[in-house]
Amino acid sequence: MRIDRIRLVVQALFFIFLIYGGILGFSIGNAVPTMACIYAEDRGGSCFLYPFQRFMSLPWSTLLAATIVPFLIYLGTFFLWGVVFGKAFCGWICPLGFLQDLLTKARHLLGIDGARFRWASRERFQWVKYALLALLILIPMGIGSSLAGLPKLSGDWAVPFCQICPGKPLLPLFSGDISHLIIDFSSPVKLAMSGLLMGLTGLFLVGGFVKRRWFCLYCPMAALLSLFDRIGLIGLKKKGDTCTRCGNCYRACPMEIREIADIRDRKHMVTQDCMLCMRCIEVCPENKALSATFLGFPVFTASADGFLKRHGGQPPLTQEDLPHDTDSNGS
């Protein structure tokens, strides 16, 4: 069984749970570090970022006194989620991640070749997620208290990231709620932000279709989850002395992480954009070169046999058995 197929099933189940779980009264809290959007009515758990931005917009005096206990519980929950699952949220749970993978799947079915980043462009954009993270902390702070003597920001700036997050218009659609697909003319700030959001949502759909996980490269949640890359219970390890640097893992990595193939002298491989999807392990043909670990114990390890099995199918026995039909090859 191929990991990428298992993953799609797991993602679908989590998607259903996170989008519709609330109908049956399920909820796994509001500190879930994944894009389970707060605007989706029937959600079974909700995105960490919304309450986080709300907390950040409280005046210091309130945050550190009256709400300190709920705030710490909230952060602690987030921390536990992060340590146990870490980036696996992105690879296996996130509804927005799942939507992007569905777009990729659709592209495969249509037989359309995808695009890849140039190395330089990909590196150039890596800071974006950290900048968004910084802004989604600083802007709310500027609402609650005045920063560096500047005047306080207006309430229109509240939950700024949610105002531009593609999750907001897209995920409620699954509960039949189209109300977030609008441009809000109520104030210049709202107008700008909602206009931006509509643009970004379009980009999310187009980008996700042509390029695997296009949005994830800019996602501030990934930046947050990176805190747990080294301390998380789930790990991704490399054994450089069996790696041939064949590049299979890099080519198959949805996040186009070059280090996974090129680096040989480092053991720990959960890098800033890695989403623990394990795709690299299943396309690696060298025994033990890559493995996923839980609490340090290997749970899934690359092997030549596994590689061949997953590429399965009865191979044609003679050259004449090669198919003669013609299909589009995009060239």
Place this chain on the structure above:
Amino acid sequence: MIQIQTDRDQKLTRRLKLHLAMSVREIFDAIALEQNRPVAMRPFDALFMNFAEAPDDILPAKPVKKVGLYCMTVPEEIVYAAGALPVRLCAGSADAAEAGEALFPDVSCPMVKSAAGFTRTGALPFYRQCDLVVIPATCDWKVKLGDILSRHVPVLMLNVPKHKTTETARLFWYDEIRRLCRALEKLTQTRITRARLRASISLIHAAQAEFRRFQDLRADDLCLISGRDAAEVANAWFYMDAASWTGHVRRLNEELHKRKQSGLGVIPKSAPRVLLTGSPVIFPNWKIPSLIENSGGALVCDELCSSGRLLWDMACVDEPLFDDMLDALADRSLMPCTCPVFTDANDRRVKLLRMIRDYRVEGVVHHVLKGCHPYDMELRPLEAELAAAGVSQLKIETDYSPEDTEPLRTRIEAFIETLKGRRLKSGGSF
């Protein structure tokens, strides 16, 4: 390409055919005396006997276009996908090298001389029957080989980026592979479709699966097959079509597996385990493997582009789409290739150290063909690094001619004795 053969040429061709047949028979006469050889080697023997008895029957009799290849950097999957048969033309005949000598400077390697000798004379007909010969511009001799061969056969040169770790190198190579695709499509009038690519990748995967199984069997403590026979199996890949090769190797693997269970090896466990690396070892030049084993060594593995490396690296199908599969094939033929024409020698060092561990190798023999500069250049630093890791090594510089056999034998015997001494000292048993 009609060639007017002069009397001298015809004489040269006749002589080459005769001498080639003699050296082939000599090899198989010696093999016939061996006991205990796996029966499943027969189809391979039959193939190579044809070099003497029926050169016209070496290639499978199939009404498809034949595409000659040099080196390992041309993905055979694409040739199959275009509906043609790939034939690896790298040659190992001393007699053919003599016939090709006049075309090259003295210092060039015997491999190119031999290949040019066969092409020039047509002593092995398939050298001239190829509908296209693809030569990747790897080492300096290959760069010029195309010019020489193109007088006799249509040649397609492929540009190979030598500093392969950069993005420009990859993208460049992806484009070269697409150029190859277009040339092959034109040749066979068959469109390389997504489905055909996918199927030919499976075809090669099946061969690679058997090849890996074969290598695993070679890693056994029992020496289940001689290194020379292993070279024979791998060399046969040059000329057989993928599916029949896979079938023959599958039967061989089954036999070796049975022998493993009944504890039947072909070389005593007392023989020190040797790894051979360096310039290619191609039929009928099995001089070095034979010498190692006749001197009491066991050649358990090799890191040669003519055998151990041949079918190791596997392409992964990530997106089952045309571009991605083509890139996968481009990657698999370039990225993991440990050929010393590439700037980075680290991959080869890591590979060797891994093989030394996996096959429990006791000594490494470096094979450098005279004039093979890439391997020669890489040797010194490599030797130093392996020495630092405590590996016993022997460097052999030779060509295809049997003249230096005796002095080589003396040196190899001395090396094997040293290895035995080392094993004794480290408390190993015989």
